[in-house]
Amino acid sequence: MNNAERMHVAYKSQCRTTLIAFVVVTLMTHIFPMYFLFPELNKVTIFGFPADYWLTIVIGWLVLIPVFWIYIQISEKVDQEINDSSTGAADNAPGGNP
Amino acid sequence: MSRLLALITLFLPALALAQAEEPKYYVFEPSGAVSTLGIIYTLLMIGSFLYVGWLSKRRVASSDDYFTAGRSIGPLANGLAMSSNYMSLATFLGFTALLWKMQYYVVALVLSFTGGFVLISIALAPALRRWGKFTSMQFIGERFGRTAKVVAVICMIFLAQLYLIGQMKGVGNVFQVMFHWDYTTGLIVGGLVVTAYVTIGGMYGLSYNQTLQAIIMIIALYVPAVIILLKIGAGPASFFPPFGYADLVPQMNEVMASYFNPFLTVNGTVPMSFKFYFGVFFSIACGTMGLPHIAMRYFTAPSIRDAKMSTLWGTFFIGLVFFTTFAIGFAAKLYTVNELNAQGLQIQAKEADLLIVVMSQALTPGWIAAMPVAGALAAGFSTIGGLLMVIGSGLGSDIYETINPKAEDKSKVKMGYIFTALGGLATIGLALNPPDFLLTSVIWAFIVAASTFTPVLILGIWWKGANKPGAIAGLLVGGILSGILFFSKGKLGDFTLIDAGPIVHLVTGIFTMSAAWFTIVVVSLLTGGERNEKILREIDRIHGWQNYDPRRYSSNTFALVTAAFALALMIWSAIPDPTYAKKPEAPAAAAADTAAKAAADAAETVKATADTAADTAAKAAADTAETVKAAADTATEAATEAAADTAETVKAAADTATEAAADAAETVKAAADTAAEAATEAAADTAETVKAAADTATEAATEAAADTAETVKAAADTAAEAATEAAADTAETVKAAADTAAEAPAAEAPTTQPASGQQ
Numbered sequence: 001m002n003n004a005e006r007m008h009v010a011y012k013s014q015c016r017t018t019l020i021a022f023v024v025v026t027l028m029t030h031i032f033p034m035y036f037l038f039p040e041l042n043k044v045t046i047f048g049f050p051a052d053y054w055l056t057i058v059i060g061w062l063v064l065i066p067v068f069w070i071y072i073q074i075s076e077k078v079d080q081e082i083n084d085s086s087t088g089a090a091d092n093a094p095g096g097n098p
Numbered sequence: 099m100s101r102l103l104a105l106i107t108l109f110l111p112a113l114a115l116a117q118a119e120e121p122k123y124y125v126f127e128p129s130g131a132v133s134t135l136g137i138i139y140t141l142l143m144i145g146s147f148l149y150v151g152w153l154s155k156r157r158v159a160s161s162d163d164y165f166t167a168g169r170s171i172g173p174l175a176n177g178l179a180m181s182s183n184y185m186s187l188a189t190f191l192g193f194t195a196l197l198w199k200m201q202y203y204v205v206a207l208v209l210s211f212t213g214g215f216v217l218i219s220i221a222l223a224p225a226l227r228r229w230g231k232f233t234s235m236q237f238i239g240e241r242f243g244r245t246a247k248v249v250a251v252i253c254m255i256f257l258a259q260l261y262l263i264g265q266m267k268g269v270g271n272v273f274q275v276m277f278h279w280d281y282t283t284g285l286i287v288g289g290l291v292v293t294a295y296v297t298i299g300g301m302y303g304l305s306y307n308q309t310l311q312a313i314i315m316i317i318a319l320y321v322p323a324v325i326i327l328l329k330i331g332a333g334p335a336s337f338f339p340p341f342g343y344a345d346l347v348p349q350m351n352e353v354m355a356s357y358f359n360p361f362l363t364v365n366g367t368v369p370m371s372f373k374f375y376f377g378v379f380f381s382i383a384c385g386t387m388g389l390p391h392i393a394m395r396y397f398t399a400p401s402i403r404d405a406k407m408s409t410l411w412g413t414f415f416i417g418l419v420f421f422t423t424f425a426i427g428f429a430a431k432l433y434t435v436n437e438l439n440a441q442g443l444q445i446q447a448k449e450a451d452l453l454i455v456v457m458s459q460a461l462t463p464g465w466i467a468a469m470p471v472a473g474a475l476a477a478g479f480s481t482i483g484g485l486l487m488v489i490g491s492g493l494g495s496d497i498y499e500t501i502n503p504k505a506e507d508k509s510k511v512k513m514g515y516i517f518t519a520l521g522g523l524a525t526i527g528l529a530l531n532p533p534d535f536l537l538t539s540v541i542w543a544f545i546v547a548a549s550t551f552t553p554v555l556i557l558g559i560w561w562k563g564a565n566k567p568g569a570i571a572g573l574l575v576g577g578i579l580s581g582i583l584f585f586s587k588g589k590l591g592d593f594t595l596i597d598a599g600p601i602v603h604l605v606t607g608i609f610t611m612s613a614a615w616f617t618i619v620v621v622s623l624l625t626g627g628e629r630n631e632k633i634l635r636e637i638d639r640i641h642g643w644q645n646y647d648p649r650r651y652s653s654n655t656f657a658l659v660t661a662a663f664a665l666a667l668m669i670w671s672a673i674p675d676p677t678y679a680k681k682p683e684a685p686a687a688a689a690a691d692t693a694a695k696a697a698a699d700a701a702e703t704v705k706a707t708a709d710t711a712a713d714t715a716a717k718a719a720a721d722t723a724e725t726v727k728a729a730a731d732t733a734t735e736a737a738t739e740a741a742a743d744t745a746e747t748v749k750a751a752a753d754t755a756t757e758a759a760a761d762a763a764e765t766v767k768a769a770a771d772t773a774a775e776a777a778t779e780a781a782a783d784t785a786e787t788v789k790a791a792a793d794t795a796t797e798a799a800t801e802a803a804a805d806t807a808e809t810v811k812a813a814a815d816t817a818a819e820a821a822t823e824a825a826a827d828t829a830e831t832v833k834a835a836a837d838t839a840a841e842a843p844a845a846e847a848p849t850t851q852p853a854s855g856q857q
Contacts, residue, residue, distance in 0.1 A: 011650055014641065021220045029213025029383065032206055032375035035360040042360065048344025050358045053205065057340070060209035061417035065410060068216055072406045079224075079402070079642050086644040 006085035013078045021071045028067065029060045124434075124443040126456050128276050131464030136276045136471035143314065143472050144291050147307050147479065151295030154303035171398040175309045177411020179480075180395045182312035184215060184386075184412070185419050186261075186540070187268035187478030190315065190470075193420070195450035197427030198434065201356065203363040203370060204427075208420045210378045212413060214386025219409035222387060223396040225559045225640040227405050231397070233491050234390045234551055241558045241633060242569035244500050249570055251497055253550040253577045254390050258485045260543035260584075261389075262525040265485075268451065269478045275452055276471050286526055288475070289482075293522025296483040297490075297515055304483045305398060311476040316419060318473025322458040322466055323422045326429050329461040340421030343428050350428065353435045357428075371675055373605055380667075381607030385544025388551030391484040394491070423454075430457050482525070490518030541604075542584045549576030549610035557618050559641075562634050562652040568622030576614030583610065608671035612664040619661035623654065 001009070034041065034052060041052040128136070171179065186192075197204045229237050235254060239247030266289055273284025296304055320339065327336035327343060335342040347358070356362045361370050386392060399405035430453040434445055445453075454474070458467040491514060498505060498513045505513075550573050557564040557572075583606045628634060635646045643650070 007647075018220060022217060025213055025216050025220060026379065026383065029209045029216070030206070030375070030379050031209075032360070032372075032378075035375075036372055039361075042358065045347075047341065048347050049341070050347070052360060053202070053358055054341075056205055056209060057421060060212060061413075061421065064212070064216065065413055065417075068219075068410055068413065071220065072403070072410065075220075075224075075406070076403055082642040083644065086642075089645040091646040 003085055003089055006081065007089065010078060010081040010085050014082060017071070017074055017078055021075070024067065025064065025071075028064050031056050031059055122443050123446050124438050126275060126452055126459075128455070129459055129464060129467075132455075132459050132467045132471070133276055133278070135465055135468035139468055139472035140475055143476060146310065147291070147295045148298075150306050150310065151298040151303035154306060155298050171305050171408075172400070173404050173407035174411055175305070176395060176399055176404070176408035178312035178415060179305050179308035179398075180215075180392070180408055180412035181415035181419065182308045182315060182477065182480040183395060183484040184211070184392060184416060184481075185312075185315065185477055186481035187265050187272075187474055189420070190319070190423070190474045190477035191268055191272075191451050191454060192264070192540070193423045194427040194430055194453045197424060198431055198445070198450050198453055199365070200363045201354075201365070201431070202358060202360050203374075205424075206375055206378050207382055208424070210382035211386055212416055212420070213379075214383035215392070215416060216409060216413060217383060218387050218393060218396070219406050222393065222555055222559060223405050223409070224402045224642075226393060226555075227396050227399065227402050228640040228642065229636075233397075233488065234388075234393045234555060238551075238554060238558065238569065239500070241636070242554070242564075243566045246554075246566060246569045246573065247500060248497070249573045249577070250551070250554070251493065253546065253573060254488065255493075256577065256581065257389075257543045257546040257550070258391070258489055258521075259525060259528055260539045260546065262482060262485050263528050264540040264543075265478045265482045266525055266528075269475060269482070271451060272471060272474050272478075276455070282530060285530065288478070289522055289526035292479045292482045293486060293519055293526075296486045297518045297522070304487050307483065308480045311480040312415060314476040315473045315480075316415065318469040318476070319419055319422050319426070319454070322454070322462050322470055323426050323429075325462045325466060326457050327425060330429055330432065332429075339425035340418065343425050346428070346432060350432055354431065357431065373608075373671070373675055377604035377606075377608050377671070380611045381541065381545050381548055381604045384552045384611055385546075385548035385607070388547035388555065389544070390547075390551065391481075391488045393555075394484070394488060426454050426457060430454075433457060433460065482522075486518050486521050486525075489521030490514045493517035493521070542580075545584070545607045545610060546577065546580045548607055549580040549614050553611060553615040553618055557615070557622075557657070559637070560651055561657050562637055562648070562650075563622050563627040563654055563657055564618055565622045565625060565628040567625045568618040568620075571621040572614045572618035575617045576610055579613055580606070580610040605671055605675075609668055612667040612671070616661050616664040616668065619657045619664075623657070627654075 034055070038052075041055070042050050044051040046054040193204065193208065196207070226234070226237055229240070231237060231240070235247055235250045238250040266285055269288035269292075270281045270285030273279045273288055274281045277284070279287070295307065323339040324336050324342070327339060331346065332343050333345045335344055350357050354365070356365065362368065363370050395408070396405045399408055434453075438445065454470045455467070458470050493513070498510060498517075502509075553572055553576065554564075554569050558569065622628070634648060638646050638650055641651070
């Protein structure tokens with residue numbers, strides 16, 4: 001893979017990683033569509049709490065932390081690849097947004 | 099009984115209304131121990147903050163030190179500072195009050211706050227950190243020009259004031275209630291303290307103080323929460339308050355079934371629609387992304403990785419404090435329903451904002467009960483400090499730099515001091531007439547941020563097509579719309595733009611942010627997009643590129659799709675939700691209406707219970723009557739059959755007797771005929787003497803036989819009649835007795851129509 005292709009892949013990875021992470025975090029912390037899709041979850045209990053209530057807090061907080069940690073690792077690799085592939089590269093090089 | 103029930107049904111609403119006209123309110127009065135210890139804790143805390151501010155002053159040598167703490171704050175300290183910066187007094191006290199008022203819906207709000215905090219780190223912070231300035235306004239200024247920066251600073255001052263009023267009000271409330279100072283004195287003293295240490299110490303002082311404040315907040319909330327939960331019977335799980343109240347969930351469901359219902363809020367009186375939940379994302383999560391004092395903390399991290407790790411720590415601490423607040427809010431709701439409402443006492447907004455202290459005083463020792471006072475003040479001070487720093491840097495650096503581009507670094511620091519102090523004094527002045535609930539103005543601050551900074555920052559970083567006219571137009575549209583809707587509660591003049599019931603502002607956020615986004619994209623495209631290559635190169639650089647390629651981050655298709663989506667959201671948010679078509683009512687009328695509704699509900703419940711009881715009783719009586727009637731019918735049939743059998747037997751005996759008498763008469767008659775023939779033959783044989791003797795004998799025998807037959811027949815008839823009469827009498831007597839027996843139970847159940855009807 002030449003440098004231009006590396007930059008192209010890194011650019012795509014950055015946009016894709018950011019967009020996916022944005023959507024995933026938004027859904028994890030805004031789980032309300034679940035209430036409307038599965039209203040019966042309110043009648044089931046998990047560890048003594050209504051299931052929808054418990055899932056909302058656990059997913060939106062405790063699960064969010066490791067998910068965000070994974071994102072940090074991925075985004076660091078992407079940033080590193082962007083830096084490595086573009087260092088010394090000429091302006092207007094092929095790559096970028098097709 | 100039924101009349102009594104009817105009377106109760108008629109008069110219950112009236113009684114409840116009479117009760118509602120003169121409600122009794124709970125008034126919190128701090129105990130001597132809590133008040134004294136609270137003052138001691140507060141003085142120690144204020145002394146520490148001022149000392150840290152004074153120590154930090156020695157480290158400030160440049161504007162970079164003053165506004166970004168030399169970009170030297172590590173991830174854990176920065177995470178703690180981020181959480182205390184974010185979790186304000188409105189969070190510390192206001193969330194408990196909001197949970198007490200709105201229940202389940204607050205879960206959505208809190209998680210949206212947390213989500214927004216993480217989204218900054220994903221979408222904005224790395225690029226802003228690489229840009230290398232102090233504030234979001236500076237980014238806007240360099241990306242879109244000086245005019246855009248001035249508009250952004252005006253928007254920042256508007257939202258910072260909305261945010262600060264709530265915090266200052268909380269500080270004033272705490273001083274007023276805990277230390278018996280009047281509100282104005284408490285507000286001025288608290289406001290001056292925080293203004294002093296932020297002004298003196300700059301971002302160094304603010305960062306170290308915010309770290310200290312986060313630790314104080316966590317301890318001051320966690321320890322009382324554990325004891326409160328243990329005292330109200332939550333069991334061993336109390337030691338982790340965020341999930342420590344599971345054992346009390348059934349009890350809550352009994353006293354307040356709507357508490358865990360995601361489709362109801364405000365004590366079960368307001369239905370929740372999908373649109374409201376959707377509005378939470380636009381108002382809270384997107385608002386958080388745009389808050390300048392939150393973004394500012396990313397400028398203090400040594401690197402982008404450290405900034406992201408700070409977010410990770412911050413997310414943990416924010417969740418810990420938020421969900422511990424939930425546990426106390428849950429306990430407070432149970433406490434107010436079981437203890438206060440049972441005594442006929444209602445909670446007012448002011449007391450609702452102090453529920454943590456109320457609960458702590460009621461259930462924990464004095465030295466612990468005073469902790470939340472210190473925690474609340476620490477929370478208030480940390481957020482006020484962060485916002486004052488934004489005002490100071492926004493005016494002292496951004497505007498001063500615009501007016502005087504050749505200003506020396508020292509004069510920028512000097513201006514920072516001056517404007518930070520002036521911002522604090524202005525906020526104290528504005529907070530003299532605060533809103534009811536702490537969070538009311540804070541949520542509007544989020545909406546203003548979502549409608550101004552968030553779209554400009556996202557599009558400015560991720561779309562090269564965004565340009566100066568688009569950004570200025572977007573800031574103006576978002577800022578003016580959210581400002582108007584804030585003051586008019588969803589109206590544009592006489593036109594109702596957003597009609598979404600009691601919590602209209604969250605839906606307003608969908609409209610205003612979408613409008614700003616749509617405006618930026620459309621105006622930028624119509625004015626030819628960004629053409630300044632220096633700026634375009636900077637956009638590549640803030641994403642980490644060492645070279646420049648104009649094709650990166652330049653997709654107009656992406657921008658147009660999002661603009662179309664924004665337009666659709668604007669239309670959708672403005673369509674009246676049928677659930678909330680009813681106009682908000684005046685508070686007094688609404689309270690009376692609520693009381694009447696509650697009374698009517700209670701009356702209906704009583705009536706339903708009474709009806710059920712009456713139905714059950716009638717059914718039991720009917721069952722009993724039917725059973726008795728069946729027994730009576732059986733008895734009647736048996737008696738009738740027995741009587742009929744008896745009569746038949748007697749009649750048969752009489753017939754037998756009659757037949758016997760007839761047989762006897764025939765026998766006698768045959769004997770008489772035989773005797774007559776013998777006499778005739780004898781008379782014919784012996785002359786007329788014999789004939790005369792024979793005639794005499796015949797006549798005598800005939801008469802004797804006739805007499806005997808009549809006598810026997812008369813006796814038989816008499817016996818038959820007597821037997822028939824006796825049988826008839828017996829049958830009547832038995833039937834009468836059976837009827838009497840059947841009538842008796844039926845008379846005891848007058849509502850049972852079938853029983854009496856059949857009689």
